[in-house]
């Protein structure tokens with residue numbers, strides 16, 4: 449009997465196209481060449497939803513996130529169609545959070561009201577900076593004024609629960625300029641602010657040709673401290689490495705990722721995670737252990753395995769799903785690859801998410817969401833407590849301020865002894 453308890457369930461929908469590819473971005477996004485293949489892509493999303501929905505039958509979806517790429521390249525009618533399909537195949541909670549990412553350069557007048565009518569109740573706007581020259585260096589398609597106009601449109605449409613994405617440690621930026629960006633963002637009255645340190649991601653233009661005048665690590669640390677203090681003063685509490693929110697306005701969707709919750713991943717390159725606790729298997733459902741299948745669950749005491757191609761009969765499994773990254777391949781075959789997360793990898797995957805949270809997590813959550821006893825990690829945790837990188841308060845464990853600075857190194861303690869370089873998870877603290 450495993451300890452796994454199904455966690456809250458979210459839905460991620462990916463929209464892979466952008467007007468232009470930004471030189472720093474390693475998301476699965478592609479510059480749009482010619483016409484948007486709207487109908488074909490929507491059809492694939494619907495097929496994908498239909499295929500995956502039975503795996504979470506009877507479970508409520510607490511949040512939906514439409515990310516990219518640039519979902520706002522799709523008209524409100526398309527977003528309406530996708531959300532209607534999702535509601536048909538899944539059960540949405542009555543207070544479901546539905547976020548859509550939007551690029552300020554793609555917003556026509558009146559659009560946000562239509563997105564809201566389609567069911568969007570939260571927006572994440574990619575502002576990045578309010579400095580015209582910096583936006584040009586970042587290859588952005590919008591001006592600071594277009595971001596301001598998009599925020600005005602959000603308020604006018606009643607979509608007042610919105611996030612602004614800002615980046616810092618940008619080429620040529622000093623501490624005063626980073627703070628000025630935060631000030632400009634606050635003036636637009638968002639409820640949430642994501643503040644990402646620019647990282648040079650492998651495979652991007654910036655990684656191949658790094659901008660000449662990047663701030664030093666010490667300057668970046670000072671920007672983080674100064675901007676964080678200003679945000680705190682404005683009533684925005686930091687709850688994750690890069691996330692700040694007004695009270696009660698934390699992003700429910702991202703919180704579910706960071707607490708090792710479940711999510712269906714739908715769309716080109718989308719990742720999903722589904723927990724399958726102990727099945728109620730009958731003898732009729734078990735087959736001999738020689739099956740050749742993608743998911744190979746552990747054999748039970750009688751040398752039998754649960755039917756491997758049916759996730760509902762996989763004992764105590766956590767399944768990762770991945771879709772083809774290439775939109776053309778995805779449209780041709782929107783069928784997810786499925787891989788179980790071996791028990792040995794679960795502590796690292798859990799900690800990679802939960803230790804980013806300023807409040808950390810409670811120990812029973814670790815046991816319920818990894819299916820493993822706390823003893824599995826007690827040695828590593830003890831050592832990190834001794835080094836003052838983690839701290840414990842009652843049943844709650846969290847990263848110290850020093851630990852946050854060295855989060856990537858700290859997380860290595862939870863890696864298997866012989867890590868496999870699958871590229872499945874990066875250790876970047878900017879996501």
Ligand SMILES: C[S@@+](CC[C@H](N)C(=O)[O-])C[C@H]1O[C@@H](n2cnc3c(N)ncnc32)[C@H](O)[C@@H]1O
Nearest residue numbers: 472473516517549551574613644645646647878
């Ligand atoms: C998918 S994009 C947001 C929506 C839309 N595509 C846009 O850019 O306006 C997610 C966010 O990740 C952040 N980001 C992307 N690449 C980054 C990098 N290399 N370093 C830091 N932040 C990055 C940006 O703030 C970006 O807005």
Ligand code: SF4
Nearest residue numbers: 466469470473477517
């Ligand atoms: S940052 Fe946003 S707009 Fe720029 S390429 Fe990435 S996903 Fe597209």
